[in-house]
C-alpha cells in the first residue's frame with residue numbers, strides 16, 4: 653500500500669524535513685508516528701497525500717508513484733484517502749452533515765447515496781444526534797469526530813490523521829484513538845501522528861514509528 657525507499661524532503665527554503673525514510677505499510681495496518689515537534693511527522697503525511705513530493709528517493713502510495721509530474725493522477729488518488737488534518741478545517745455556517753457531504757462531492761455517487769453514507773459515517777462517530785448542528789456550535793472533540801466522519805464517509809483505503817487528539821483531555825483523546833483504530837479493516841491502513849505516547853501502551857495494536865530530526869530512529873510492533 654505504501655512503499656518508501658530512501659525518501660528525503662527538502663522544502664524550497666532549504667529546510668530538510670525528512671532524510672532517507674524507508675518503510676512499507678500494508679493494507680490493514682495501524683501505524684502511529686511519534687516524535688518531537690519539528691521531527692517531520694506532518695511532512696511525511698504530506699508526502700503520502702501528494703501535498704509535497706520527495707526531493708529524492710522513491711515513494712509509492714496505493715500503487716502510484718508520488719512525483720510532481722504525476723500531480724493530475726495524484727489528485728484523483730486523493731479520493732481514496734481520508735485525511736484528518738487540522739488545516740482541512742470544517743466549514744462554518746454549515747451543519748455537520750453538510751460538512752461530511754462536501755467531502756464526498758467528487759466521488760461521483762448519486763446524491764441519495766452520498767447522504768446515506770454521510771449519515772452512516774456520522775453514526776459511526778456517535779454524532780447522529782448532531783448531524784443538523786452547525787459545526788461552530790460543537791465542542792472540540794465533536795468537531796474532531798465530524799472531521800473523522802468526513803474522512804471515513806468516502807470509504808478510503810488510507811486514513812491519515814495528523815495529531816487527531818490535539819489538546820483533548822485523556823478520556824476524550826482515548827475515545828478518538830479508539831474510534832480511529834476501530835475503523836481498521838483488512839483493506840484500510842490507518843496512519844496517526846501523535847505526541848500522545850501516553851495513549852499508546854502494550855495493549856495497543858499496531859506499529860509505532862519514532863521520528864527524530866527527519867529520520868525514523870526506531871520502530872516497534874504492538875507496544876511502546
Ligand SMILES: Nc1ncnc2c1ncn2[C@@H]1O[C@H](COP(=O)(O)OP(=O)(O)OP(=O)(O)O)[C@@H](O)[C@H]1O
Pocket residue numbers: 663664665667668669687688689690691692693694695696
Ligand atoms: N512549508 C515548509 N517550509 C519550510 N520548512 C517547513 C515547512 N513545513 C515544515 N517545515 C519544517 O520541516 C520540519 C519538519 O516539520 P513538520 O511539520 O513535519 O514536523 P512535525 O514533527 O509534524 O512537528 P509538530 O509535532 O510540531 O507538528 C521542521 O523543521 C519545520 O520547521
